[in-house]
Amino acid sequence: MNARTVIRHGLRALALALAAVVALGGLLAAALRLQFTGAPAAWAMSTGHDALWMGHMWVDGRRTERDVQELAVRLRGTGVKDVYVHSGPFEWDGRLDPAKYPNARNFVQWMHKHLPNVRVSAWLGQAVKNGLDLDDPASRANVLAGVAAVMAQGYDGIHYNFEPIGDGDEEFLDLLERTRRHTTLLSTSVPQIEPYAGMRLAARAALSHDKYWSRGYFSKVVARVDQVAVMTYDSFLPTQSLYGGHVARQAALGLDLVPEDKQLLVGAPAYHDHGVTWSDAAESVAMAAEGARLALSEHGRRERFGLALYVDFAATEEDWREYTTRWVTTGSGGRTLS
Template sequence: MQPHREDQPHREDRLPARDAAPEPGETPSRRRSWRRASQVVVILVSLPVLVLAVSGIALYLYGLGAPSPGAVTRGRDAVWLGHAWVDGRNGGAQVAALAARLRGTGVSDLYVHTGPFQVDGTLPTSLYPRAGWAAGALRQTLPGVRVHAWLGQRLDPGLMDLSSARTRDNIVRTAAQVMTAGFDGVHYNFEPLDSGDVGLLDVLDRTRAVLPRGRLLSLSVHQLEPLPGLSTASELVLGRAALWTAGYLREVARRLDQVAIMTYDTAQPTQALFSGYVRRQTALALTAVPPSTTLLIGVPAYHEPTWTHHPSAETMRASIRGVRLGLGGDPRPSFGVAVYVDFTATAADWDGYRRDWGAPG
């Protein structure tokens, strides 16, 4: 308690009485308007923070429990590979090293970075001069593994625009173009992409029509809203949050052979919260993706710290634990994890993948 000072006015002297005359230009209705506005501001600031706090508790609880013994690889896993495989930087030594990493695991698909698209959806062949060699060498060294052309671009203002019919035309033509290099499929990646985007659906439908029979169509997709209200709260507190609805994911997935949820860059600060987040994403995706489409949960194997990625939290171990908890006893065979990305993955990442996810039986 502060000591009383005689030279300070009493509280009654500092505050005007309720029936005191208002300041010049001030009216009772204006004072009420200011109070209402202040209350609205407090609510708008406090509500998102409260939602995020409650969600943190929920995600921690989701991370508890013991994974089912049957929640292990089904031999449908994938790895994203960098551009060095198609531009000539990688050769036979790198093929042998990758094969040693993957042999005996559940990896069946490789997404090889062949783009990026130009912003108009075109792609110069000069960007992937060794794509044919890479596809052949990887398949020969890892029999049964399928090699896909990974094509993507940012959808930020001034970059690619999927609302443009001309851009969509070019994307589809590019998909047909890269298939002549001998790939087993096309793997798209467009970010950030709002839930409900109709341009994407058009691209997928038309790409399916131009792919040769037996070739695969796949896509990396955004995370689902893990808890009601979290998308709105995240947008108010953190900015744009491109979280998808389960309904939109279902519409997208039924057009695909494989869909990979990019379950990383979550801004979760601890392994416990990250495991809970991955568990929730896995469980939601299992209800949205039809069994006819292979569902892959993206797991991080990169270590650069950013405000959305805390390497000490988003670990391979925490991610695989979340996947196993979310999968539970679901027996579907068309399920796996996708490792991002080969050129940053460490020996510890691969050891964690093998130890915690296992090898196919």
């Protein structure tokens, strides 16, 4: 076989591979677009089990009680029941320096005073790829020591956000189990659930880490916590309808997998620096709310289901308006939560 024949065969194989990728991409787009069809039920809306991720300035001394009073005005009448306040991150060896949250005790007291029905969890985490090694028992012990110390500040719970946690990571499950010694309210952010068979392995091959979790591993994590927040943002999908379908798919999978005595939260992107132009246009609180409502309508009523807004310091007035009008009070017989 001469060189020209080899090149011709190679180009043909490449063309076939590219055609297969395009075809699979088209099938995925069609499937997601189908998820984002129909009208949600009038009852599919907030039940008062929403959450808000909040920045570090609330516990490092930059915010005062007056700021908490203003926050209370913002949150009253919404569905926000939990706030996750950034109180870390952990060091590379798992230690948590108390100097990172010098005003935490005051902040928690102010929250309990002005928003007594809202639970305050310490949002703790770190990068675990080329960073914190949760496989190391000593690092996990340091993490738990930090959890014990931060809970002494009066927090109601712990919210973990370690990224990226690989599918099947047993050490993360061990950490969740041992964290129970220090808190009765435990939640974690989780990556997206594998939407269709084969996508987890394909994404892992392309990214060198797990973008998706299998349904089995997701269920193991759910069994060890009270709340899971699926990070449905940063999807890199180019249109609003595809992103809405993506959220609907993730919410539908979560509703099927999360028992009714656990809380499922759908991450809603209240930020505008995705890093790619089309994501800023495609992803929004409104599309996340619509996708969640469609999934809930299909599944049936669920009390412990809500949106989790990411993140307070980046959220615009438009983000808050979309949350309020598209999720808390809808245009079809909606009601305002007290």
